Amino acid sequence: MTGLNGLRMPLMAAGLMVAAGASFAAVNVAIQTATMKLGMPSSSVVFWQYAAALACALPWLVRRGLSGLATKQPGLHLLRVALAVAGVQLWGAGLASVPIWQAIALVMTSPFFVIIGAWLLLGERIGFARWAATLLGFAGAMIILEPWSDRFQLAALLPLGAAAFWAGASLLTKKLTAFEPADTVTIYLLLLLTPVNFGLALAEGFVMPQGIGIAAIAAAGVLTVVANYCLTLAYSRSDAAFIQPFDHLKLPLNVFFGWLAFQYAPSGPFWLGALTIVGASLYVMHDEKSRAPQRQTDTEEARA
Template sequence: MNDNLRGACFMMGSMATFTCNDAIIKFVAQGMPTFQMVFLRGVAATALLLALAHATGALSKPIPRGDWKWVIGRSLAEVVSFFPFILALTHMPLANVTAILQVLPLAITAAGAVFLGERVGWRRWTAISVGFAGVLLIVRPGGADFDRWSLVALAAVVTITARELLTRRLSPDVPSLKVAIFTAVGVMGLGLAISLPSGWASVTPANWALIALASVFIIGGYLFSIMAMRVGEVAAVTPFRYTALIWGLLLGWAIFGEWPKPLTLIGAVMVVGTGLYTLLREGRRAPAPLPNAPR
């Protein structure tokens, strides 16, 4: 398995766990303040990450002085992007907000080519563009389902793109677990700052269980997304963000009864086809070592 395939697997794992976490947040937010839930999830996730980092020895590994600016910058980008994302998530169907975020592969690939100097061949541009066309069929800008909350979701795209570029700047000596801890603490702080002035609601045992489950999923999302952007080429790894769309469609239907329209299903098929094409093509490529590997 070459670095691009490893990165693709990490990215698919990230999209699966992130979307499962998003579905839980959207479900629990129906009965309690959203940012209260975000804070409580952050406490559990941070505790689990600290325990995991201690058990693996990552907690004792120092972050090189030159990497601190990238770690802090990435954490800030995560916090800034989370706010518009969570607003869109709680006001839109899960599949719709997930679909809008699928503009990210195109944005991140373009940013990687411009700011990181990564080479992007015509086949990759074509695959990403076809996947993006599938997303447009799902989102249908200008249609009844495209409103101001769709624009809020698009606002998150810019900062998420910045977050991924900052992740690429991390040196191999930075443990991914430590980066995930900073991320969890940042989002937890945002949840606390917003939830305290508005007051808290009582938490049922069922919601406690769901919050605990969400904390496990968000840890997977954090770690897999960090490792995905530290191994493989941006243009090869980012198309697998499209797999989040499939999880969004399935969970939206199973949990919230949001049955996709025919055009949505056609777009989903295009997205899946793009991912399969990229996966098969990368499987034929010779392994190419890269300077940044997940730790």
């Protein structure tokens, strides 16, 4: 019975990771419906998406009170939000311009930007194998982008920009969660994102959603919360090394959802590029797992 219970938790975590990927895929369909199909400015869609997500998170804030906002790192929160704003705005603009399958494959290059950021900003040592995996991952992105063909459009670079800024936000998230609860880090993101997104929406020409747009944006906001909640639960129920490969299922899920909603069909080179990106990121994950014991030893020696 103990063995069964021990197996049940990782399987539940894997299911939650898949549920998070499916929820994010549905969010992308909702955003693309509002932007590409209904013609709403991407900045307005992003604002309404995160405003709806904040509305879902407000009960938590009311229950915790001001104590949930206690922080000793206000500067890091502001910098993280600035990077996140750039990421979500570029992502929304990308979904307004390119098919879901292309956008999601390109944003999966984020781990490679994290590696570069950790080298530049945190002074981490990056071995030859990691550099090779990073170059391979970006080579996969080039295969998907096909900058040498007539089909290439500059808007396809927007998801890559989103991946770069989200990588910076991820590095700061890692740093913040070493000192503060994950709930505090999350609520600060939503609280600060909303007014900044509102200002950007005003600058582009603020649009109120109507008709189907209301349903699409409401769904995007609710599913954003659902996806992040499933993601948090997944990491709380199993090791990251076990569940991280299930995160890559978001690629076929986005392809499937995009095909159902818009009849998008990826071209042949897409699959070669996508497999290259996934393979390189899986290697990075495996390398991170192998480094973890030595990193823990180094930390304990430093404390001693």
